[in-house]
Amino acid sequence: MAEVSYLVFQDIEKRFSSREGKGQVAAVQNVNLQIEQGELITLLGPSGCGKTTTLRMVAGFESPSRGEILLAGERINQKPPHRREMAMVFQSYALFPHLSVFENVAYGLRLRSLLEIEVRKRVLEVLELVGLEGLEHRPPQQLSGGQQQRVALARALVLQPKVLLMDEPLSNLDAKLREQMRTEIRRIQQTLGITTLYVTHDQAEAMTLADRIVIMHRGQIEQVDVPTQIYQRPASAFVADFIGQSNLLPARVVGREGEVWIIQALEQTFRLPSTALARPLAIGEAAQLLIRPEAVCLHPRGSLRAGVQRATYLGPIVEYELTLGTQLLTVVDRDPLRPRIYPVGAEVNFDFLPGCLYLLPA
Numbered sequence: 344m345a346e347v348s349y350l351v352f353q354d355i356e357k358r359f360s361s362r363e364g365k366g367q368v369a370a371v372q373n374v375n376l377q378i379e380q381g382e383l384i385t386l387l388g389p390s391g392c393g394k395t396t397t398l399r400m401v402a403g404f405e406s407p408s409r410g411e412i413l414l415a416g417e418r419i420n421q422k423p424p425h426r427r428e429m430a431m432v433f434q435s436y437a438l439f440p441h442l443s444v445f446e447n448v449a450y451g452l453r454l455r456s457l458l459e460i461e462v463r464k465r466v467l468e469v470l471e472l473v474g475l476e477g478l479e480h481r482p483p484q485q486l487s488g489g490q491q492q493r494v495a496l497a498r499a500l501v502l503q504p505k506v507l508l509m510d511e512p513l514s515n516l517d518a519k520l521r522e523q524m525r526t527e528i529r530r531i532q533q534t535l536g537i538t539t540l541y542v543t544h545d546q547a548e549a550m551t552l553a554d555r556i557v558i559m560h561r562g563q564i565e566q567v568d569v570p571t572q573i574y575q576r577p578a579s580a581f582v583a584d585f586i587g588q589s590n591l592l593p594a595r596v597v598g599r600e601g602e603v604w605i606i607q608a609l610e611q612t613f614r615l616p617s618t619a620l621a622r623p624l625a626i627g628e629a630a631q632l633l634i635r636p637e638a639v640c641l642h643p644r645g646s647l648r649a650g651v652q653r654a655t656y657l658g659p660i661v662e663y664e665l666t667l668g669t670q671l672l673t674v675v676d677r678d679p680l681r682p683r684i685y686p687v688g689a690e691v692n693f694d695f696l697p698g699c700l701y702l703l704p705a
């Protein structure tokens with residue numbers, strides 16, 4: 344028998360009655376996904392794309408309108424939340440203000456009527472894991488935002504859930520703390536080897552945390568892949584645009600010589616290997632050429648030429664907006680030896696780094 348994945352979504356759909364009271368709207372549709380044990384999957388996408396709804400169906404707070412959710416081969420659609428052995432961490436930490444850190448974390452264990460000595464052992468272990476040792480007697484309001492989020496995480500982990508669900512857990516923290524906490528979350532997740540579904544709309548967070556990223560758009564999955572593939576080989580213009588900065592130039596397929604495709608864009612001809620195409624296209628078909636800002640290489644002998652419309656100095660990099668006819672081109676220049684910043688109005692020469700071009704359907 345084929346090996347089954349740990350957590351499986353089979354053709355999941357969730358419809359809600361529309362808020363205007365007219366018929367139904369699909370919040371999630373055609374979702375098929377296989378998650379392996381110990382994987383950290385981030386669900387990434389714009390507001391309203393169905394991330395929270397997906398997570399809530401796994402937790403059992405919503406039931407799918409169609410399709411199956413399987414955990415370790417068992418269908419769990421009808422299983423009530425408290426019997427799924429999952430734990431969820433929310434954006435609002437939802438701590439009990441009148442209980443100490445220790446009692447907040449111990450809460451779920453007490454409902455299971457464990458021996459006091461066992462409760463103590465498990466709570467102290469998990470507090471150490473999340474870096475809160477010594478703070479167990481404090482009330483939550485005497486903790487920083489980051490520490491409160493650690494309590495929320497500890498409270499989830501102490502239950503030793505089969506799956507950890509996190510819905511934008513860091514969005515209430517400032518940028519610096521968010522970066523620190525995401526490294527911490529990754530460390531803890533890997534220490535425990537716990538299967539995790541992590542919702543975010545922050546692409547840097549999704550990239551640094553994930554084994555694989557699921558990009559959602561209007562209730563559907565656009566792409567599931569490891570971060571490098573999502574960035575370098577996006578499945579659609581939506582993904583390309585959503586992850587990182589992108590220049591999408593109007594292009595056309597004009598010919599093909601075996602595994603080499605001849606593409607026209609910016610009145611130039613480019614030769615791309617088949618691997619640089621999101622999918623095979625017909626000769627004559629319109630397309631979009633994806634060029635990441637760092638793949639534009641400024642140098643005096645470059646064969647293309649454009650005017651500087653905007654120059655932003657950011658220390659290690661300079662960001663330019665170039666105009667080339669009606670086309671705008673975002674460029675990130677990180678040459679530490681370049682003596683000066685090109686001023687607005689200057690004309691610059693450049694080339695595209697070969698091997699960094701990618702062709703998407705129009």
Ligand SMILES: Nc1ncnc2c1ncn2[C@@H]1O[C@H](COP(=O)(O)OP(=O)(O)OP(=O)(O)O)[C@@H](O)[C@H]1O
Pocket residue numbers: 359360361362369370388389390391392393394395396397544
């Ligand atoms: N209980 C509900 N009743 C009706 N519509 C709902 C309900 N819950 C969610 N929706 C709709 O389903 C869609 C997906 O919502 P969801 O909360 O899953 O999005 P999200 O990706 O988590 O967005 P955000 O990033 O803003 O949190 C939205 O259009 C939302 O309005």
Ligand SMILES: [Mg+2]
Pocket residue numbers: 394395396
């Ligand atoms: Mg949400």
